[in-house]
Amino acid sequence: VPDTAADKHVDPDDHTVDRDRSDPVLNANDEWAIEEALRISERTPGTEIIALCMGPEQAQTTVRKALSYGLDGAIQVTDAALSGSDAAATARVLAAALSDEQFDLVIMGNQSSDARTMLVPAMLAEYLGVPALTYVKHLEIEGGVFTAHRETATGHAVVRARGPVVVSVVEAINEPRYPTFKGIMAAKKKPVAQRDLAALGVPPDEVGLDGSRTHVLDVSPRPPKEAGRTVVDDGSGQVGAEALADWLVEQKII
């Protein structure tokens, strides 16, 4: 994903993100997914963790970053025809990339920091024909059964499903580690399998900008806000409190 703190550039013609002009970074919410996968593999010897990434060639940097945490390998799906893919097209391609893999768990962040549609985990699960446990803040695995705490507005729900499953995680699930120097060096030599649409058997006209079922009509900068009013409190608290309360009345909040 493009760095949240960086200036975003949108192509004026097709409204896609100009990825050549945005620094690619590992999506923050996916760091928790990587950390959880590492913790599972530490508890369960023999676990193999593969990173899966769909993106342009320069996403290789992001894949190597993911590998530097100590993952075993990666699949990178790159194809010029993928540019502009929406959530459903993305989920479809990810599912195609997984069709030849024997997996027990697909784990990912609950949202990307750019589009934030929150659609991909459930869509991927549907394409794969497996159950999904989404918005997970705690995960246990025993005998092939996944027990998850799904974050709700007021607490959590304990939900259980037999694998294989898709799990999407929220920040509360763990505290991610930092890659070690050894991990960073090792990541350079780890295998990254390159796949294009032909290899996955996905028709190029069913993904990308023109093949996606949704499209962007126009993009505009948010209208600038008028400068607000500022009151400097005198240290008593009363001056600021009264001015703000008056303003809330003026705005018909109270």
Place this chain on the structure above:
Amino acid sequence: MSTILVLIDHETGATKKISKQILTAARGLGDEIHAAMFGPGASNGAEVLGAFGASTVYVWNDEVVTAYATEPQVRALEAALDASGADMLLFPSDPFVTDVAARTAVRRGAGVITDAVDLTVDGDVLVATKAIFGGDMISRCAVRPGHPQFIGIKANAFTAEEAGGQPAKVVELDVEVDDAVRRAEVVEVVEQSSGDRPEMTEASVIAAGGRGLGDAEGFRLIEQLADALGGAVGASRAATDAGWYPHQHQIGQTGKTVAPQLYIGAGISGAIQHRAGMQTSQLIVAVNKDADAPIFSIADFGVVGDLHKVIPPLIEEINKRKG
């Protein structure tokens, strides 16, 4: 003639505010408004949706909806779409409801747009407006012709208003339940008490606290402020990371995106990652002792001062003016 189906979020028949807002928005867009309500108690709340313009409500009261996540509702939604003949679906952009819409969209070849804050209709195409890149830009988007259109609506984008319609016709759906939808079993639901406060993503007012609160105890002050305004409590990532408040209240790039009528940030500096979760709020108030905090650049009203000094008299002044 266009029919719009509205997927209703409810609590044993009590329709949530966001679904009333969506029904209100739908009235201006389609000729016929249908609604779908699934889960225990759905029938209790169906007829009254007529007041918001729904002519027909498809209900399915089966307890499997609360016993298993997502997939029973996908089945039911497909049945409701078939029964109503609608190829436009509006749903609340709530995480769990979005899961249902997402899976259903894959099954029906629909295009999905989430978090719409405005909707217009152009011929028979719904055009959705949404904030992108954390609210830095506004995009208008649509589903391409030939595909069912599923649009998720953000809370508080519209104001709920009754239309004074007749009671809706209620149709019980016959939905087949088999093991294919009994895969993700809900074993237990654990509620943390948050008083009588509204859910953060539905609230018209949010009082949020950050690092400047100093400790978990500081959140009592934010809770009192929220209660004085009938609002919800939010928190910055610094505050949830420190364990001062539960993570589900985190506003920002890695947490929730909110757009209430009024957002009050106390002791929150307003880093870009936080602003990405709240800068589309209608009114923004900041209380911070650092006059250079970036949050002041987007605030409609700023108080430069010590929040521990300002908020207690602020609560008093609010209560005085309410009385």
